[in-house]
Amino acid sequence: MRPVLLAILVLLVCAAPASAGEQLLTLYSPAIESLPYVHRSEFVTLKADGKQAPAQAGSILGFQEMALVDSKRPDAKPLPVDKMMVHHFLYYAGGRVDRGPGGCLGDGFIGGRGEEHPSGRFDSAWPAELRARYGIRNATPEGGAPEWSLMTMVMNHYKRPKRFYVRTKVWYTTEPRQQMYPLTIGNCAHLANGMSYDVPGGGAPGSTFVDRSQWTVPFSGRILGGGSHHHGGALNQTLRSVSCGRTLFDAKAYYGADDHPYNTIRPILHEPGPIANGTFRTLQGIPVTAGEVLEREAVHSNEELHIAAMGFWATYFVRDDSVAACAPMPSDLREVTVPAKYDQRAPYVFDRPVPQLFAPRGKWRAFDGKPIAIGDQWFKSPRLTTKVGEKITWQFQGSEPHSVSVANGPRGFSSNYLGVTRGSYSFTPTVPGTYKLTCLIHPTTMSQTVRVR
Numbered sequence: 001m002r003p004v005l006l007a008i009l010v011l012l013v014c015a016a017p018a019s020a021g022e023q024l025l026t027l028y029s030p031a032i033e034s035l036p037y038v039h040r041s042e043f044v045t046l047k048a049d050g051k052q053a054p055a056q057a058g059s060i061l062g063f064q065e066m067a068l069v070d071s072k073r074p075d076a077k078p079l080p081v082d083k084m085m086v087h088h089f090l091y092y093a094g095g096r097v098d099r100g101p102g103g104c105l106g107d108g109f110i111g112g113r114g115e116e117h118p119s120g121r122f123d124s125a126w127p128a129e130l131r132a133r134y135g136i137r138n139a140t141p142e143g144g145a146p147e148w149s150l151m152t153m154v155m156n157h158y159k160r161p162k163r164f165y166v167r168t169k170v171w172y173t174t175e176p177r178q179q180m181y182p183l184t185i186g187n188c189a190h191l192a193n194g195m196s197y198d199v200p201g202g203g204a205p206g207s208t209f210v211d212r213s214q215w216t217v218p219f220s221g222r223i224l225g226g227g228s229h230h231h232g233g234a235l236n237q238t239l240r241s242v243s244c245g246r247t248l249f250d251a252k253a254y255y256g257a258d259d260h261p262y263n264t265i266r267p268i269l270h271e272p273g274p275i276a277n278g279t280f281r282t283l284q285g286i287p288v289t290a291g292e293v294l295e296r297e298a299v300h301s302n303e304e305l306h307i308a309a310m311g312f313w314a315t316y317f318v319r320d321d322s323v324a325a326c327a328p329m330p331s332d333l334r335e336v337t338v339p340a341k342y343d344q345r346a347p348y349v350f351d352r353p354v355p356q357l358f359a360p361r362g363k364w365r366a367f368d369g370k371p372i373a374i375g376d377q378w379f380k381s382p383r384l385t386t387k388v389g390e391k392i393t394w395q396f397q398g399s400e401p402h403s404v405s406v407a408n409g410p411r412g413f414s415s416n417y418l419g420v421t422r423g424s425y426s427f428t429p430t431v432p433g434t435y436k437l438t439c440l441i442h443p444t445t446m447s448q449t450v451r452v453r
């Protein structure tokens, strides 16, 4: 045999274990319809048929791509972010075996994409060495493949309804891997509000708002990585071990330069989010032991208001009973998705207020203390005057979900940001000024302005 050919063969044989049985599956959601300027959550089931979700029991090794396309042609380019912006995709495989503790998003959660991933590509987050060793077991107790489900929230900036598919490229194998547990570490008290909370703003220059929570590690093992999901005046988010007195991850929020689509897209429907949040990987893993207390801190700028802010960590754990308490940090921990270009101002200046896209009309009315009705495409008393200290209550009575949320004004507040059809929400202004309110679900057709003196 010729030496060159032999060398190639040796290389091929040596390279093989790194990708034993690995396949890259291209999967599509059913068609989903989106109306202009409306951000709405859609929940779809993905059948375990090899087209929507893997057909065979196996292991998920990583996600290469989560993208929006309007065609199933293999070379279809993802829809541009300034036309179809992805708020988030959340993938679940609820019927799989050995789901682990799961964390705030539940034990079915397997992965997701947030607004901090404008390209929808995750190649560097799932290196081949990691895929060769670890995977999320994707099998039912009967030995088949579970169906998946997908939650999508997208913002359609086309001026017409747009039909799209979510294309998912997933590294997959039917060969054995060590079990990897997806685990979301956040303040689960925010779950009822879709994991979001409001940053009131109005603070002095440089002031911050911190959302903090603790979590107790349920089993000994190693953390193979974590991605921060953080927006709403996001500055940085940390994950610390209180028990060992050390920082595990400190994730910076990266913002687009002035010419990034997130900053030039019009109309502004919500404040521009980060174009990346710190994401870390380590093949050795960060050692943690059962009972160890971790604490996350999401730090937000509190100079301006930020509605529907979020801060949590999406992490991946493996079990390992041999880990000693507070064993040394891994030498191979690294940040994997730093954007090539971003705004270098530190701290970032949040200077793009969200406009009230629909001007409220009608006579100014003085608040009489009675609940203010919110129905389909309307606020009762669109222009209202009141005084500091008077509690205002809004009553939801539409057939579609609505919210009452500050677009801009002296302080930020919001009812449930996904919208509700029943119940009420109250706010007592303590600061005078003009509060320009909107419905987050119908920002172009619904508004109310409240003048507080």
Ligand SMILES: [Cu+2]
Residues within 6 Å of the ligand: 377, 401, 402, 403, 439, 440, 441, 442, 446
């Ligand atoms: Cu609405």
